[in-house]
Amino acid sequence: MTLDALIAGVGAWFAAALPDHGIYALMAFAFIAGLARGFSGFGAALIFIPLGSAIVGPKLISPILLVIDGIATLGMIPPAWRGANRPEVFVMAAGAALGVPAGTAMLALLDPMLLRWSITIIAISLLALLVSGWRYRGEASAPITSGVGLIAGLFSGAAQLGGPPVVAYWLGGKSDFTRVRANVVLYFSISSVFSAISYYIGGLFVPAVFALTVVILPSYVVGLYGGSKLFGLAKERTFRIACYVLIAAAAIIGMPLLDGVLR
Secondary structure, rough: OOOHHHHHHHHHHHHHOOOOOOOOHHHHHHHHHHHHHHHOOOOOOHHHHHHHHHHHHHHHHHHHHHHHHHHHHHHHHHHHHOOHHHHHHHHHHHHHHHHHHHHHEEEEEEOOHHHHHHHHHHHHHHHHHHHHOOOOOOOOHHHHHHHHHHHHHHHHHHOOOOOHHHHHHHOOOOOHHHHHHHHHHHHHHHHHHHHHHHHHHHHOOOOOHHHHHHHHHHHHHHHHHHHHHOOOOOOOHHHHHHHHHEEEEEEHHHOOOHHHHHH
């Protein structure tokens, strides 16, 4: 096979794998999601998954985010490793090891509409808990931490939406916001490995995932870089408010009632 024929074949595969609508919108959503992720350590899924699901569906958008986020955030892992409470992160990741495969099965088998409504209701409940001012004042325990990881793993496997329970738990503790962000980044770097294995076994890595990754990744990387720069300028109160806004956005944007608007 000649080089020209190979290029032509790759181009034909790429064109066939891409959806016929919504690509520019997905690029814009990826940029905004990257800003959120770079700033707070989480939040990309809260923006990208609900909006992207309305265009290409949850079974395609979830593995796309997993791939682009895994590639784009590699540089965030070393500083997170140094700044995180590693034993606590590992305990939470142990819970996620059980939750992620169960969530992946839900993504593959359950009605996507039911999943999206369930996530919306839980996000609203978490937001109400955070805004109420109630905090867990006791010492973090292994059973509670691993239980949060189990719940977050379920959400991550089902829709890459594991951020709210993790952030709600760590924001309620005694750690400063720099430690919270490092914990979140390190935890999701571990849980993403679990998700990748589960998605591969579940057959969710179809050609469109990789074709859209090539198109969307640059926008996400630019947003991630900008968000990381903003984090360096933020105060703790700003960080907490941003997290609350992200959870609220997940509850509102994730409502299937808005699908007609997004389309």
